Amino acid sequence: MDRAPGVSVRLKLTLSYAGFLMVAGGLLLAAVWVFLLRYVPERAMLINPDDNPTNGVFPVRSALLDVFAPRAAAVLAFLLVFGLVGGWILAGRMLAPLTRITDATRMATNGSLSHRIRLPGRKDEFRELADAFDTMLARLEAHIAEQQRFAANASHELRTPLAISKTLLDVARTDPNRDTGELIDRLHAVNTRAIDLTEALLLVSRAERRSFTREHVDLSLMAEEATETLLPLAEKHGVTIETNGDITPTTGSQALLLQLTTNLLHNAIVHNLPEQGTVWVNTSVRPKTVVLTVENTGEKLTPELAATLTEPFQRGTERIHTDHAGVGLGLAIVTTITHAHDGTLTLTPRSAGGLRITVELPATAPHTGR
Structure with a gap:
């Protein structure tokens, strides 16, 4: 100005x-x-x-x-x-x-976010302002670095299916006698992955901007709907889903919170034991928050590895080679949606193997409207 x-x-x-x-x-x-x-x-x-x-x-x-x-x-x-x-x-x-x-x-x-004031002396109004400014700079620097890393990873992930499509088309052009059915199937699979990745990126962007209408949502209903949707996938993997809990009223986007629950449940099903795995979905109410907990059996994870699973395009060593590795944004989307709803996300490795993921959101009074 x-x-x-x-x-x-x-x-x-x-x-x-x-x-x-x-x-x-x-x-x-x-x-x-x-x-x-x-x-x-x-x-x-x-x-x-x-x-x-x-x-x-x-x-x-x-x-x-x-x-x-x-x-x-x-x-x-x-x-x-x-x-x-x-x-x-x-x-x-x-x-x-x-x-x-x-x-x-x-x-x-001017773009220099690495500088810090670090004002010496005892606490007063100026030093509180300087400390708050340093904290803001640190968060901005971390956020921008994360966005740059996210953009670079997204570009790399999008370039892969495009490069595969180009290769397949070049092969088809140089070899007219090649089986077109196989080529179409492979192009369809590659194109589907690119579309899924693009939609995931758009969902992350939407959640980060908080461009959604808040309404009354019951997390227990979201858990039931996600369970019904993914039950065929669980049966295919030989995974048993156990759902229980209380009515958990909160406010937010019903579509985004359903996506959050679905991603958690999908992640728990796909990254489980080869057979006879189990997923536990539980909802509970605390004095000021509601809690959604998803646990699964599986390989043992270290706390260091569990801490990296919410980063975009990051997957565990044993997880990246599965047939349902996804686009690498499942838990990253969960993190973004949780933060957009002023909640907290906690990942804890289970001692017997597998992962416990807890989403805690602000509670509201039960909605009685029709």
């Missing part, structure tokens, strides 16, 4: 300090003068009347004013100079942290 030049804050504070000091000094001198007027008579008899041959009476207040006024003026002049000089120095010292914050802001505006 373009603004017209104005008086600096330091000068304003200096004038304020000096003005306050002048007012305080003036009030003090006025109090002294009132005190003198109260206890000093207007006239007094001289001890030696010969000094005033008229009547021997001396005008005390008039003489006192002649003495007091120039000295009071000198005191006020000193207070003015002292207030200006001292105010300028004090204002400079007080505003020094603000100058550092302003310099850091300018550097951040």
